[in-house]
Amino acid sequence: MELYTDTYYIGRILAGDTACFRCLLDRYSRPVFSLIVKIVRNREDAEELTQDVFVKAFRHLASFKGESSFSSWLYRIAYNTAISATRKTRHEFLAIEETLLNNVSEEEVSEMLGRTGRSEQLQRLDDALAALPADERALILLFYMQEKTVEEVAAISGLTPTNVKVKLHRIRKKLYVLLKGMEEE
């Protein structure tokens, strides 16, 4: 049961009760860490980045004006921190042809995946996510795993809602192509 709202804790912290930050940490550290691990794909780096995210959040808490929810504000810090970290390291991503993206059928992929066990499906999804660029991975994870709305994803990523919709559509298509490729191997 959640006793107090984020706004209540923020008010207390800004009034000098630093210990209240522990409550926000308990509420958000796990989902933020899960997101960052999946974006940077390294547990040690993700742990350090999550720590950075919360220290940054504490440092700039006074600038949180409540225009969005605290969770969106925090995820925005997490998104920017994780994406900046991935830019420092070189990654190679699979280039997918436009024709392949246009021809893939969602029903076909879901049917193919349906033939395998749940743990294998999850493993394949994880492998497919690993093949995506970090920013695309972050967007699709925010939308499906963290269950954010298109508007919230837009606020977090700094894109427009229309841009987010288009990007999500393309990322889904990419995932279908990757999952189909794995099935055919």
Next chain:
Amino acid sequence: MKPEEKWLEELFKQLPDEELPAAFRDRVMQQVYAEAKRAHQRSERWGWVAIIAASLCMIGLAVLVFLYLDLPPVRVALPESDSWLFFFYIGVLTLLLLGADHLFRQYVKRKHS
């Protein structure tokens, strides 16, 4: 959401949440406390800077007023030398009372903490 996207959503929902090490919370809180201390010291420093700047402005303003407004010189009349003992007595009494007040406040603070 289209029905064919539903299975993907379901699949994402089943991705396991990652566990953080037990010491993570304490480590972050240590950093947060250090950050709070730094912020407090920073604001205290800025407070002193503001006080010093305001004092210098007031002194500067006073000097300017004396120089440009051509005010008559201030004359201070010293009291007769035989009444100095009385003033000394009042000064010592005030200091003693202030000291006693300080000690009493410290005693009350200790008792209530």
